[in-house]
Amino acid sequence: MTGPDVPLAPEHVVAVDVGGSGARLVAAPVHGAGDPAGAPITLTGRPVRITASGSDAADVVAELMDALAVRQPGLRVAAAAVSVTGLPSLVPDPGAVHGVLRAAGASATAVAADALAAHLGALGGRPGAVAAVGTGAIVLATDLRRRWHRADGWGHLLGDLGSGSWIGAHGLRAAVATHDGRPGPASPTLLAAALERFGPVEGWPAALYGRPDRAHVLASFTPAVADAARAGDLVATAILHDAGTHLAESLAAALRPGIPPLAAVTGGVLQIGDPVTTPLRARLSALRPDVRVVPADGTPLDGALRLARSLVDPRDGGLVEPHDTWLTVRATGATGATPRTSPATAGKENRA
Incomplete structure (x- = not known):
């Protein structure tokens, strides 16, 4: 019920970060929190699943928006931004994510690749390069206007070098090599940790190959590799050394002429x-x-929140230009935002 004696709930901006290890949402008052009742609302959700038809990121966002409506009935969403893993290659229809946000009442919406959200979070809107290293790994170097250069982010089967899934997979390969007794450095520590986590080696292919969240499962072994390295295991130490080297090479590859030589690294692997x-x-x-x-200023979720706020604050409306690969924006005049959609030809020159 609303009326002259029942004030409307304050408008919020909503940011969602959807990744291979889970999803997070934050809803913050447009004009800040002046009291505990205006404190940001935070929620967590499940990891994205990758199937033959692509990513189910839109479903993850819908689940979180539904949970937000239950948590805070009547909450008004002025603008919403979503950071999505795999946006350039695995999300079949970014418009479906926009649709979920519109259905929740947002008048202005943005759907960004997780690499761009990580960039906005880590460098705070400055041009340069950011390596986002979680379950996957991708580097985005950009001036946030016309120059966009990508390195890696090709998924755990083709790339994501140095990521959590890469480290976990190499730890399991080392464990299998030790189990087989192949020549070369052995790691009884990694084999013992893998057996404890996944059971007998003979069951690993069936347990891993058919799972839609395989990258997440591989990344779940990364803490065991890190623990082994801290305990002095030479195989685990070499895996982590190679991970850092791969990330540096991806950063160097992305930092092409025209991009300031500024870099940050963000994500759980760090x-x-x-x-x-x-x-x-x-x-x-x-x-x-x-x-x-x-050092990174913030997380991909911070970057998504910064992007959401830019949709309702004219002073920050030029934070980043929409781009057909990295960012689509849909806005109406309802929040004072200018309608901005990414044209099909935007940014095609200098695309990685």
Whole structure:
């Protein structure tokens, strides 16, 4: 019920980050929180699933928006932005994600690749390159206007070098090699950890190959690789060293002429610390000594929230240009935002 004595709930901006390890949502008042009742609302959801028909990211977003409506009945959504893993290649219809947000009442919506959200979160809207390293790994170097260069992000079967799924897969390969007794360095530590987690080796193919969340399952073994390295396991240490090296090479590949030599790295794999970051910095310094590496300002969810706020704040309306690969924006005059949709030809020059 609404009326002259029943004030409307404050408008919120909503940001969602949908990834291979889970999903997160934050809803924040448009004009900030002046009291505990106006504090941001946070929710978590399941990982995205990849099937023969592509990503089910739209379903994940719908589940979280439904949960938000239950958590906060009557909440008004001024604008919403979603960061989606696999957007350039695995999301069959970004319009379906826009549709979910519109159905929740958002007048202005943005759907961005997780690499772009990570970029906006880590560099705070500055041009440069960001490596987003979670279940997968992708580097996006951009001036946020016309120059867009990508390295990796091709999924756990073709790339994602240095990612959680890559580290976990290499840890399991090392465990299988140790089980088989093949020549070369062995890792009884990794084999024991894998047996404890996945059971007998003979069952691993059936347990892994048919799963739609295979990348997530592989990445779930990454903490065991990190623990083994901390305990002095040479095989695990080499895997993490190679992961950092791969990430540096992807950063160097993406930082092409016209992009400022500024870089940041963000994502859960960075929590491993020195075994990954030390070789990353050493290799990047060797390849591109001019590049300045800075700490990440925030997460992909922070980047999505920044993007959502830009849809309702005219002062921030030029945060990033829409792009047919990395960002689509749909807006009406309801929130004061200018209608902005990404044309089919936008940004095709300089696309990676």
